[in-house]
Amino acid sequence: MKRTxxxxxxxxxxxxxxxxxxGWVRTRRDAKDFSFLEINDGSCLANIQAxxxxxxxxxxxxxxxxxxxxxxxxxxxxxxxxxxxxxxxxASEVELIGGAxxxxxxxxxxxxxDEFLRAIAHLRPRTNKFGAAFRIRSELALSVHxxxxxxxxxxxxxxxxxxxxxxxxxxxxxxxxxxxxQPLGPEGAKADFxxxxxxxxxxxxxxxxxxxxxxxxxxxxxxxxRAEPSDTARHAAEFWMVEPEMAFADLTDxxxxxxDLLKHCIRDVMERRAGDLELFAKWVDTSLMGTLEKLVxxxxxRIPYAEAVEILRxxxxxxxxxxxFGKDIQTEHERYLAEEHFKKPVIxxxxxxxxxxxxxxxxxxxxxxxxxxxxxxxxxxIVGGSAREERLDRLEARIAEMNLNxxxxxxxxxxxxxxxxxxxxxxxxxxxxxMLATGVTNIRxxxxxxxxxxxxxx
RNA sequence: UCCCCGGUAGCUCAAUCGGCAGAGCGUCUGACUGUUAAUCAGAAUGUUGGGUGUUCGAGUCACCCCCGGGGAGCCA
Numbered sequence: 001m002k003r004t005x006x007x008x009x010x011x012x013x014x015x016x017x018x019x020x021x022x023g024w025v026r027t028r029r030d031a032k033d034f035s036f037l038e039i040n041d042g043s044c045l046a047n048i049q050a051x052x053x054x055x056x057x058x059x060x061x062x063x064x065x066x067x068x069x070x071x072x073x074x075x076x077x078x079x080x081x082x083x084x085x086x087x088x089x090x091a092s093e094v095e096l097i098g099g100a101x102x103x104x105x106x107x108x109x110x111x112x113x114d115e116f117l118r119a120i121a122h123l124r125p126r127t128n129k130f131g132a133a134f135r136i137r138s139e140l141a142l143s144v145h146x147x148x149x150x151x152x153x154x155x156x157x158x159x160x161x162x163x164x165x166x167x168x169x170x171x172x173x174x175x176x177x178x179x180x181x182q183p184l185g186p187e188g189a190k191a192d193f194x195x196x197x198x199x200x201x202x203x204x205x206x207x208x209x210x211x212x213x214x215x216x217x218x219x220x221x222x223x224x225x226r227a228e229p230s231d232t233a234r235h236a237a238e239f240w241m242v243e244p245e246m247a248f249a250d251l252t253d254x255x256x257x258x259x260d261l262l263k264h265c266i267r268d269v270m271e272r273r274a275g276d277l278e279l280f281a282k283w284v285d286t287s288l289m290g291t292l293e294k295l296v297x298x299x300x301x302r303i304p305y306a307e308a309v310e311i312l313r314x315x316x317x318x319x320x321x322x323x324x325f326g327k328d329i330q331t332e333h334e335r336y337l338a339e340e341h342f343k344k345p346v347i348x349x350x351x352x353x354x355x356x357x358x359x360x361x362x363x364x365x366x367x368x369x370x371x372x373x374x375x376x377x378x379x380x381x382i383v384g385g386s387a388r389e390e391r392l393d394r395l396e397a398r399i400a401e402m403n404l405n406x407x408x409x410x411x412x413x414x415x416x417x418x419x420x421x422x423x424x425x426x427x428x429x430x431x432x433x434x435m436l437a438t439g440v441t442n443i444r445x446x447x448x449x450x451x452x453x454x455x456x457x458x
Numbered sequence: 459u460c461c462c463c464g465g466u467a468g469c470u471c472a473a474u475c476g477g478c479a480g481a482g483c484g485u486c487u488g489a490c491u492g493u494u495a496a497u498c499a500g501a502a503u504g505u506u507g508g509g510u511g512u513u514c515g516a517g518u519c520a521c522c523c524c525c526g527g528g529g530a531g532c533c534a
Contacts, residue, residue: 029493036493051492067484082492108469108484109495115527116469170533203534228532229459241534320530331530384534429534442527 001074007043009077012087016077021048021089022097024126025069027109028062035062037094039073042125045132045275049082050075050089057093067109068100068126114445121449121458129283132276133446136269137434143268144221144242144430147261153217153244158204160223163196171227172199173237200225204243205359205425209388210415212245212423219244221430229453233442234379236431238451245425251361251370251387254424255347258374258383259300261428262345262436267296269437277438285439291377292437300345305329305368308348311341326352329373334380345376358398361387361422372426376436385426392416 003022023041030036033054038047050073052059065071075091082088106120107127117124124130145155161175175198178188189197204220211218224241244257269277270292281288303311305325312323312333317340321330329337329348337346349372350363360369374383389395395416399406406413434446444450449458 027495029491029496031491031493032489034492036496038494049494080492082494084494102485103468106468110469110483111495112469119526224534226533230532231459232530232532233528235533239534328532381534427534432534 003041003072005043006039006041006046006048009048009089010044010046010087012077015079015087018074019077019089020072020074021050022072023048023070025065025067025071025100027067028065030062035059035065037065037071037073037091039071040126040131042131044135045128045279048087048089049080049085050091050094052091052094056091058095061096062094064096064099065094066100066102066105068102068105068107070097070100071095072097114442118444118450125448128279130445132273132279133434133438133440134448135276136273136438137446139269139273140265140434140437141221141430143265143272144261146268147264148217148219148244151217153219154211154215156204156208156211156215156218156220157222158201158207158220158243160201161194161198162201163194163198170202172202173225173227174199202226203241203427205245205427206412208243208245208425209412209423212247212425213415213419213421216248217244217246231453233444234432234435236443236447236450236452239443239447240430242428242430242433243425245423247421247423249387249424250422251349251372251424254385254387254426255300255302255349255372258372258385258426258428259345259347262374262376262382262433263296265433266292266437270296280438280440288439291439294344295376295436298344300347300374301342302347302349304350305348305352306350308333308337308346312336315341326354328355331380334375335377338375338380339377343377345374347372347374349373353398356386358402358404359386359388359395361389361424362394362398370424378439378441379432379435381429382432382436383426383428385424387422387424390416390420390422392420 001018001020004019006021006023009019009021021039021041023039026038026040026047028035028037035052037050037052039050040047052062072095073089073091074093075089077087078090080086080088107123112127117127117130125134148155177193182188201224203224204222208218208220220243222240223238225238227237228235246253246257308329309323309325312319315336317336319330319332321332323333350368351371352367353362353369356369356371360371362369370387372385373381376382389398392413395413399409431443431446435441435443438446440446444452
């Protein structure tokens with residue numbers, strides 16, 4: 001007989017004579033002649049309670065079915081005579097599949113600190129919180145795909161290994177088959193696997209642009225790598241990014257898309273993983289549901305960078321860094337705008353060209369580019385994007401002005417030489433979306449096995 | 459890389475002025491109960507992160523190192 005998942009059993013509309021449940025024991029309560037087993041199989045947050053009488057087959061092993069042990073319970077699904085649950089399993093047989101020594105099994109039937117659980121990342125998905133977090137993460141990933149599929153976007157798999165050192169979005173990880181001691185540098189690179197320097201991608205954008213200018217609307221969704229020595233709760237060396245790119249689109253289309261995407265994903269999680277979300281609303285961030293409901297219901301604020309700077313300069317609050325036109329908006333500024341001033345997501349657009357990338361479309365004022373960042377409460381920047389400079393002469397001029405190597409971009413410039421078209425896109429940090437949806441404040445707690453500066457465990 | 463905080467039992471933490479290392483939870487044993495993080499009684503559990511120094515005496519003070527957390531910078 002096949003096992004039935006607990007999520008299905010708990011939503012049953014009637015009793016069933018014969019079922020089998022397989023999962024991990026969360027806790028056991030013994031009476032004189034019978035025991036209660038709380039079993040979780042990961043299919044949902046809730047456990048199912050099994051009642052095992054002393055005459056059930058296999059009861060002699062009940063003492064070994066402690067917290068963490070894996071078991072199979074065969075029996076009938078019945079309406080529970082006890083309070084606290086609608087359904088329970090009246091066991092006719094229990095089987096110990098894998099024991100868990102109670103003296104050494106690290107998870108206890110009580111709350112643990114996030115710090116402790118990070119040290120046992122291979123076991124933490126067995127906790128309520130991390131089980132819920134990773135079910136929500138899965139739901140969000142599917143939600144991203146549904147969103148784009150519904151809008152006629154094509155899913156592009158952009159390369160992970162790049163030979164271009166021109167992506168310009170941050171420090172890169174070197175990819176090599178050279179052994180320690182073999183020469184690196186330009187000479188060594190010729191003898192390396194690709195015959196040139198290779199790196200892990202920091203962005204799929206340069207791949208996505210040519211495909212947008214062919215398939216119309218595309219998006220990438222995959223791993224991204226940054227070798228920045230960032231040591232914060234919001235950065236990882238390996239993370240996932242969603243990067244849509246639209247042909248015949250401008251900055252307003254781009255802002256609309258970003259706002260719609262965020263709202264769609266949050267709405268999906270609220271509808272489809274309500275049970276898991278409740279855990280976070282109750283234990284992690286009591287204001288979570290209010291934040292999410294507001295995010296879904298209200299239009300995001302949209303303000304030009306210059307206006308944002310004015311708001312910051314007039315703010316009844318002193319910042320460590322002074323806000324001024326031409327300077328980057330600092331983390332403290334982002335948080336002030338999203339958390340205190342507007343109290344909702346804010347899209348800041350039209351940034352000074354000197355603090356933004358070469359490919360962003362130059363505005364007619366001569367000093368700003370059509371860039372936009374979406375700032376959300378608690379997390380700060382979650383989306384960064386722009387209209388792309390589609391005019392060949394303007395783009396070349398900008399590359400020259402910024403002292404970049406024109407040769408690097410030759411193939412990229414071809415897209416502007418032949419049938420160029422206005423286009424726009426952005427990058428959404430996927431982990432930050434998971435953090436937004438759950439209220440989790442550390443990126444390491446929404447990644448299965450996080451890779452961060454000076455940390456590569458598991 | 460910089461600033462701040464921390465490291466004591468399996469986990470979360472306490473330990474007064476430098477003076478016998480503790481509690482709760484968990485675990486184990488027993489009792490009891492259609493129980494709900496069950497309850498009651500009892501038991502076991504320590505290189506106080508590592509090192510050096512000061513002192514009659516260091517968990518506590520000084521210095522160095524290691525590890526963890528928070529914040530900043532960089533960014534998604």
